[in-house]
Amino acid sequence: MMSSVTGLFSFFLDKVINYLKLMGKDFEVGPGGIVVKDKVDDMDVEIQIIPTEKWVRIQAKLDRLDDIPEDKRMEFLKELLKANSDYPEISFAIDDEGVIVSIEDEYVFAFYFDVFEEEYSAVLASIDIYRKIKDKILGIPAKVGKKKKEKEKS
Amino acid sequence: MSTLGSEDKNIAEAIVETLREKIKEEAMRIIVKEAAFKIGKYLRLMGKDFEVYKGTGVVVNEKLDGDEVKVYVVFRPPEWVEIRAKLIGSDELPPGAIRECDVLETLMMLSNDFAELSFCMDKDMNIYAKQNILVGALTFDLFKEEYDAVYVSALIFRRELLPKLKKCVRDYEEIRRTYSDMIT
Numbered sequence: 001m002m003s004s005v006t007g008l009f010s011f012f013l014d015k016v017i018n019y020l021k022l023m024g025k026d027f028e029v030g031p032g033g034i035v036v037k038d039k040v041d042d043m044d045v046e047i048q049i050i051p052t053e054k055w056v057r058i059q060a061k062l063d064r065l066d067d068i069p070e071d072k073r074m075e076f077l078k079e080l081l082k083a084n085s086d087y088p089e090i091s092f093a094i095d096d097e098g099v100i101v102s103i104e105d106e107y108v109f110a111f112y113f114d115v116f117e118e119e120y121s122a123v124l125a126s127i128d129i130y131r132k133i134k135d136k137i138l139g140i141p142a143k144v145g146k147k148k149k150e151k152e153k154s
Numbered sequence: 155m156s157t158l159g160s161e162d163k164n165i166a167e168a169i170v171e172t173l174r175e176k177i178k179e180e181a182m183r184i185i186v187k188e189a190a191f192k193i194g195k196y197l198r199l200m201g202k203d204f205e206v207y208k209g210t211g212v213v214v215n216e217k218l219d220g221d222e223v224k225v226y227v228v229f230r231p232p233e234w235v236e237i238r239a240k241l242i243g244s245d246e247l248p249p250g251a252i253r254e255c256d257v258l259e260t261l262m263m264l265s266n267d268f269a270e271l272s273f274c275m276d277k278d279m280n281i282y283a284k285q286n287i288l289v290g291a292l293t294f295d296l297f298k299e300e301y302d303a304v305y306v307s308a309l310i311f312r313r314e315l316l317p318k319l320k321k322c323v324r325d326y327e328e329i330r331r332t333y334s335d336m337i338t
Contacts, residue, residue, distance in 0.1 A: 055269040065259070077258035081281075084274035088234040088286040093266035094259060105269035109295040118288055 012051035012108065019116050020049075040127045047123055055105045056116075058123050062092075062100040062130055072137055079133045089122040090129060102126035186229055189289050193227055193235065196297045216305060223308045225301070235287045235297075237304045241311045244279035247323065250330070252279070255322035260315065270303040271310065283307030 016034055020027050027036040033050035050057045068076050080092040080100070095101050104119040158166065193212065197204050204212040204227075211228030216239075225239045252258060261273040261281070274284050285300040 052269075057269065074253045074258065077262065078275060078279070081258060081261065081273065081275035082277060084272065085276050085282065085284065088230055088236065089288075091265060091272050092262065094262040095266045096263075100262075101266060103266065107296060107299045109299065110291055110293065112291075115288060115291045118291075 012056055012111065015111065016049050016051060016056065016116070019113050022113065023117060023120070038124065040124055041131075045124070045127055047120070054108055056108065056111055058104040058106065058120055060102045060123050060127055061095075062102060062127070063134075065094055065098050065100055068100075069138070076133070076137045079137055080130070083126075083129050083133060087125075087129065089119060090126045092126070092130070100130075102130065182232060185233075185289055186231075189229070189235060189292055192292055193297070196294050197227075199294065200298060200301070216308070218305075218308060218312055221312070223305075223312075225304055225308075227301075230286070233289045235289060235292060236284065237287070237301055238282050238284045239304050239308045241273075241281045241283055241308055242316065242319075247279070247281070247319065248327075249279070251319075251323040251326045254326045255319055257281075257319060264310070264315075268310075271307045272303070273307065273311075281311075283311065 013029070013034070017027075017029065020034070020036060025036050025038065027034050033048055036047040036049065038045050038047055045060060048057075048059050048061070050059070065073070083090055084092055089104060091103050093101050093103050102123050104123050106115060106119050190211075194204075194206075197212065197214065202214045204214045206212050211226060214225045214227070216223045216225050223239050225237065227235065227237050230236050247257065258275075264271050265273055272284055274282050276282065283304045285303050287296060287300055
């Protein structure tokens with residue numbers, strides 16, 4: 001797992017905050033990093049930004065792997081790994097809680113605005129790609145799935 | 155002063171469009187040439203021997219535990235450099251074994267746990283390690299880090315993952331053989 005170093009953590013946290021302000025983003029800073037409230041295709045999404053010793057990770061949590069029907073799971077993962085291959089800077093992974101995530105790790109030596117903006121945009125773009133894959137494999141149109149989830153919550 | 159007729163306007167627009175395309179092509183050629191020059195310089199600084207494939211990129215033959223892994227550094231127009239190494243071919247990993255041995259999940263979990271690792275798969279189900287660099291962000295430190303990331307991905311795959319996968323594939327094939335014999 002990645003570890004954080006306090007001094008560097010605050011240095012890169014300050015940089016990220018400045019960059020997000022430049023980009024006009026709405027965000028909250030917490031002890032573990034930053035959560036940005038953004039939109040993809042008019043749907044609300046949360047992007048987490050976690051500075052660590054050597055990397056600044058930008059990530060979006062997608063679905064729990066367990067929530068993908070077992071008979072479609074392999075085909076689904078295959079499509080995600082193919083997307084990793086087909087699109088520059090798109091990287092789907094599975095975190096230690098079994099959640100499918102889209103991640104971008106920015107090396108601290110290359111941490112400047114242009115790269116940050118490009119990698120942040122790649123995570124947003126990956127959410128759209130993810131929804132299209134979900135639609136293709138599971139047959140759930142992204143917007144309908146989201147509305148259904150919101151209805152279930154209320 | 156004479157004004158242009160619609161036919162003249164169309165011709166003028168076509169000429170401007172052609173010029174725009176030519177300028178774009180030329181700009182791209184200069185960007186790629188500059189990036190290619192940098193990549194050659196960086197690889198030499200890293201002490202790597204490489205072969206150049208004109209118009210495509212370069213390939214470095216890396217030694218890995220007595221074996222050889224080809225690391226490709228190629229351009230992905232309009233603005234990307236891609237570093238890629240093939241880790242295993244689909245001929246070595248049957249689809250059934252990929253499912254039974256949780257290959258895809260394992261690769262995706264490793265990608266999350268280590269920032270250096272990034273795995274992907276092509277349409278023929280060959281598995282690769284891959285990193286991309288924005289041409290505008292191409293500096294030595296970043297290039298070295300991304301190149302090493304691909305090398306480390308290949309190393310971890312070969313040393314840690316491949317032996318387990320091969321064992322799992324063997325077990326899977328054996329179980330399949332045993333039960334198919336019993337059924338027939």
